[in-house]
Amino acid sequence: MSPARRLVQIGLPKLAAWLLLAFLFVPILVVIPVSLTDRDYLSLPQDGVSLAHYAALLDWRAGWLSSMATSLAIALASSVLATAVAAAYAIGAFVYVGRWPSLLRVVLLSPLIVPPIIYAVGMVKLWSRFGLLDSWIGVTIVHVMLAIPLAVLAIGASLSNLDPRMVQAARSLGARPPTIFLRVILPNLDSGIGAGAILAFITSWDEITVTLFITGRRIVTLPRRIWTSIADSVDPALAAIASALLLATLLALLIRLFVFERGGSLSRSNPKIAAKGTSS
Amino acid sequence: MAFLDIRRLRKSYGAAVALGGVDLSVEEGEFITLLGPSGSGKTTLLMSIAGFIKPDEGGIVLAGTDVTDLEPEDRNFGLVFQGYALFPHLSVRDNVAFPLKVRKWEKRAIAERVEAMLALVGLDQLAARKPRELSGGQQQRVALARALAYSPRLLLLDEPLSALDRSLRETMQRELKRLHRETGVTFIFVTHDQEEAYAMSDRIAVFQNGRIVQIGAPRDIYRNPASRFVAGFIGGNNLIRARFSPETGTLSLLGREIAAPQHFDVALHHRDGDVSAWIRSEDIAIGGAEAGFESFDVTVIDRAFIGTGERIAVRTGDDEELALVIPDGAADAVVVGAPLQCRVRPDLIGFLLPD
Numbered sequence: 001m002s003p004a005r006r007l008v009q010i011g012l013p014k015l016a017a018w019l020l021l022a023f024l025f026v027p028i029l030v031v032i033p034v035s036l037t038d039r040d041y042l043s044l045p046q047d048g049v050s051l052a053h054y055a056a057l058l059d060w061r062a063g064w065l066s067s068m069a070t071s072l073a074i075a076l077a078s079s080v081l082a083t084a085v086a087a088a089y090a091i092g093a094f095v096y097v098g099r100w101p102s103l104l105r106v107v108l109l110s111p112l113i114v115p116p117i118i119y120a121v122g123m124v125k126l127w128s129r130f131g132l133l134d135s136w137i138g139v140t141i142v143h144v145m146l147a148i149p150l151a152v153l154a155i156g157a158s159l160s161n162l163d164p165r166m167v168q169a170a171r172s173l174g175a176r177p178p179t180i181f182l183r184v185i186l187p188n189l190d191s192g193i194g195a196g197a198i199l200a201f202i203t204s205w206d207e208i209t210v211t212l213f214i215t216g217r218r219i220v221t222l223p224r225r226i227w228t229s230i231a232d233s234v235d236p237a238l239a240a241i242a243s244a245l246l247l248a249t250l251l252a253l254l255i256r257l258f259v260f261e262r263g264g265s266l267s268r269s270n271p272k273i274a275a276k277g278t279s280s
Numbered sequence: 281m282a283f284l285d286i287r288r289l290r291k292s293y294g295a296a297v298a299l300g301g302v303d304l305s306v307e308e309g310e311f312i313t314l315l316g317p318s319g320s321g322k323t324t325l326l327m328s329i330a331g332f333i334k335p336d337e338g339g340i341v342l343a344g345t346d347v348t349d350l351e352p353e354d355r356n357f358g359l360v361f362q363g364y365a366l367f368p369h370l371s372v373r374d375n376v377a378f379p380l381k382v383r384k385w386e387k388r389a390i391a392e393r394v395e396a397m398l399a400l401v402g403l404d405q406l407a408a409r410k411p412r413e414l415s416g417g418q419q420q421r422v423a424l425a426r427a428l429a430y431s432p433r434l435l436l437l438d439e440p441l442s443a444l445d446r447s448l449r450e451t452m453q454r455e456l457k458r459l460h461r462e463t464g465v466t467f468i469f470v471t472h473d474q475e476e477a478y479a480m481s482d483r484i485a486v487f488q489n490g491r492i493v494q495i496g497a498p499r500d501i502y503r504n505p506a507s508r509f510v511a512g513f514i515g516g517n518n519l520i521r522a523r524f525s526p527e528t529g530t531l532s533l534l535g536r537e538i539a540a541p542q543h544f545d546v547a548l549h550h551r552d553g554d555v556s557a558w559i560r561s562e563d564i565a566i567g568g569a570e571a572g573f574e575s576f577d578v579t580v581i582d583r584a585f586i587g588t589g590e591r592i593a594v595r596t597g598d599d600e601e602l603a604l605v606i607p608d609g610a611a612d613a614v615v616v617g618a619p620l621q622c623r624v625r626p627d628l629i630g631f632l633l634p635d
Contacts, residue, residue, distance in 0.1 A: 165365040168332055171352045172359035172436075173379035173426065183378075187369040 028246060035239035042234045053240040063225060064241060071205055071222040074136070078143035078204035083197045085144070086151035091185055094159045095167055105152070112149045116209035119146075124213045134216040142214060143204035150203055151196035158192025281344065283308035283466060284329075284434065289338035291324055298324040299335065300490035308343075311460050311467045313477040316487030317513065322470045323438060324490075329468065330436050331355050342433060358427030358435040358465070362442055364419045366411040372398070372422050373407040379430045397425040400462065401455075417448045421455070428463055437469045441476060453479050474515045478502070486510050508632050511558040518564075518602045522555040522631075533557055534576040534624075535597025541626040556632040561591070563628045564604035566611070566620065573623040578602065580616050594620060 037043050038050040057064045089108060093101035111119065123142055124133070132138030162185070170180045186193075208223040215224060222241075229235050282305035291299040299321050306312050314322035327333040329340060331352035339348045347355055366375050376397050380390045398404045401421040411419055420440060427435060437456075441449045457480055460467050471477055477484045478498040485495040494506040505511035512519050522533035524540065531540050540546070569575040578594035581601070590611040592604050604622065614620060 162368075163363055163365050165361050165363060166367060168330075168352070169359065169361065169365035170367075170378075171332075172330055172355075172357060174353050174356070174382045174430070175378070176353055176382075179382060184367055188367075 031239045031242040031246065035236060035243040037236050037239070040236065042236055042239060053236045054244070056237045057240050057244065062237070063220065064222075064237065067220050067222045067225040070219060074140055074143055074219075074221060075201045075204040077140050078147050079197050079201040081140070081144045082147035082151045082200040082203075083155075083193060086148050086155050086196055086200075087189065087193055090152055090155040090159055091181065091189075093156075094162070094164065094185070108152050109149045111146050116146075120210040120213040123210055127214050133214055134218045136219065138214055139211060139219050139221070142210050143207055144200075146207060146210065147200035147203040150199040154196035154199055155189060155192040158189055158195070162188055281341075282306060283310075283343055285341040286325070286329070287339050287341070289325065289328060289340070290336045291328065291333060292336060297490045299328070301338070302490070302492055304485060304492060304495070306466060306468065308466055309464050311457070311469065311480060311482045313469045313471060313481035313484045314487060315471060315474060315477045315484050315513075317472055320487035321490035322472075322485075322487045325487075326436050326438055326468060326470045329434070330357055330359050356430070356432055358430075358432035360420075360423045360427050360435070360437045360440045362439045364411075364423040364440075366419055366422055366426070368411055370410075371407065372403060372409050372411070372414070375411065375422055376425045376429050379426065383430060393429055397429045400428075400459070401425045416444050417452060420444065420452060424456075424459060428459065428465065431463075432465060435465050435467050437467065439470055439472070442471070442473070449476070450479075456480060474513070486513065488513075505558065505630070505632070508556050508558075511630065511632060516561050517558045518561065518600075520557050520559065520596075520600045520602070521598075522557045523553050524555050525553065531555070531557075533598070533629075534574075534600070536574060536576050538574050538626060541629065543627065544631055558630045558632065559602070559624055559628065561603050561605045564602065564622050564624050566592075566604075566606060566614070567623055568621050569623060572625055574626055575621055575623040578620050578622055580614055580618055580620050583611060583614055583616060590614075594622065 033044055034042060035053055036049045036051070037045045037053070038048050039046065056062050060066065086108075089101075089104065093105065127133045127135075127138045130138075132141075166184060167180060170184045175184065206223055207221075208227060211221055211224055212227065215221070220228075226238060226241065229238055284304075284306040286302060286304040286306075289299050289302045290297075302321070302325055304312075304325075314325060316322045324333060328335050331347075331350060331354075335348065339346055341347070367378065370378065373394055376394045377390050380393060385393070394407075395404065398407055401424055403418060403421050403425065406414065406418065411422065414422065423440070440456075441452050444452060453476060456467070456469075460480075469477075469480065481498055483495060484498055484501055485492045486501065487493070488507075488509050494501055494510050496504075501510065501514060502516075505514060505517070508519060511517045520533060522531050524531050524544075524546070526546070529540055530537050531544070532538075565573075567575075576596060578596050580592060580594050582593040584591045584593075585608070586605070589605055589607045592606065592611060592614055594602050594604065596602060602622075
């Protein structure tokens with residue numbers, strides 16, 4: 001292959017790929033130097049680097065820590081509840097084929113279709129009638145509803161890899177519904193349920209639109225505090241919290257890469273070796 | 281009364297009739313095959329026996345007990361699928377132990393039985409493997425061991441070999457016959473492959489449009505197909521048109537006019553003169569007339585090497601297409617497009633009522 005052709009066929013696509021990655025990453029990485037600024041407004045460091053804004057995050061009186069705790073609690077509760085509901089629906093729909101599962105699916109997935117702002121206006125009316133505005137329960141219920149679609153999609157995807165006749169096989173072997181649920185279906189869904197739980201957690205963790213409408217002074221989630229902070233002032237603590245979240249995400253990804261993927265790829269590569277040796 | 285009695289079983293899905301009143305009696309320890317094209321009702325019958333399909337009418341009686349309304353988990357039958365439906369998260373050992381744990385056997389009894397079953401299917405070395413680490417044939421053996429572990433009264437097999445390649449299929453056919461012999465369990469086997477049915481079954485039930493149209497030993501079905509459909513479906517047969525002339529007592533077929541053979545039943549087969557006839561591919565030979573043979577002229581339209589010999593397609597004078605199978609080497613004089621003379625013994629021609 002001539003050098004010119006080589007450049008066009010391999011070099012250019014490579015360059016395009018790197019540019020795309022840069023396009024995705026550079027704006028995110030900008031927050032890190034900004035978080036280290038020595039000024040008390042959003043700017044790049046000028047006379048030196050400072051960790052003052054990180055220190056401010058850890059000051060309980062600034063409210064960042066309590067907001068993180070609030071968001072964490074609501075996200076954990078929403079994640080558990082949404083995953084349970086989604087798993088119950090997905091497994092039910094997997095076992096009982098018919099018209100009801102697909103109708104119910106539209107209802108469960110509707111938060112994906114309805115614009116959040118419209119949803120928010122509706123929830124304000126509803127929660128004011130039930131006295132659930134600015135309450136833990138009110139926020140958690142809304143977050144569960146918003147998280148269910150993603151959990152349903154994640155769990156449904158891992159169920160679609162299962163042979164539906166496994167249920168018939170289990171019944172013919174004498175297993176009753178509780179056994180089939182606990183010992184046949186659930187053990188095969190661990191990755192789907194894990195993915196669903198993480199997606200549900202993230203949905204709740206960064207939900208802002210509906211939360212803004214249905215909370216006030218009592219419940220201040222982290223996104224809400226960030227929002228307020230942007231509206232009030234341009235505190236570099238914002239950049240600090242963004243950097244902290246970025247680092248936490250990066251850390252989680254690295255842990256996943258080194259702990260789980262390594263274990264997973266080992267058990268996945270084994271069968272190939274094994275099958276070669278024993279295929280009859 | 282037979283071991284398994286199926287009486288007037290009916291099942292419809294809207295206007296589509298899946299089972300149109302099926303009667304079937306199976307003896308204990310028998311290997312019976314339900315043979316038919318897809319959509320003929322054979323799998324519907326198997327799933328009704330397994331309990332996954334509730335029939336609209338009719339009943340299933342096993343050893344004197346009506347099981348028609350029993351749930352599948354209460355029937356104590358083994359079931360083996362085409363896709364094996366093994367539990368992917370369990371090892372081979374735990375897959376086989378599953379039905380025993382469900383039945384709350386003692387731990388030691390489970391371990392012993394699992395060892396025995398894995399030895400029976402030749403997988404004792406692979407007990408710790410996961411299903412995805414096994415080949416298709418090995419997975420099939422696990423499915424069989426799992427379905428036979430609790431000594432079921434019946435083993436139901438739904439096209440279990442159709443996902444395997446040809447050589448493995450023949451190995452598994454022998455394996456299934458051996459398991460049938462050694463366990464003594466009654467096997468009900470569903471397939472659309474007539475060779476598979478011939479190779480393994482004590483009896484074959486041929487399905488067409490939700491009904492059993494013929495039931496009998498493989499040889500009887502091959503030699504005496506009861507209808508045009510059966511003669512066509514069981515393979516190896518040429519179906520041709522013939523015409524009977526009562527005045528002369530002769531049949532016109534293959535472009536010839538020949539005396540009706542002795543087994544031609546005028547009263548049964550003769551309707552307006554039109555008759556259906558079949559000739560097996562291996563009963564047609566190349567060459568001119570000999571004593572006891574009738575010869576006829578054909579044009580060769582194709583020849584194909586099939587390993588054990590050659591399959592030759594010809595067109596007769598009355599525009600019928602025939603396939604004949606001849607030993608390799610005997611076809612040297614056969615040229616595509618050229619005329620050829622063939623012969624057949626009239627007493628090997630079969631006659632049928634039109635469907």
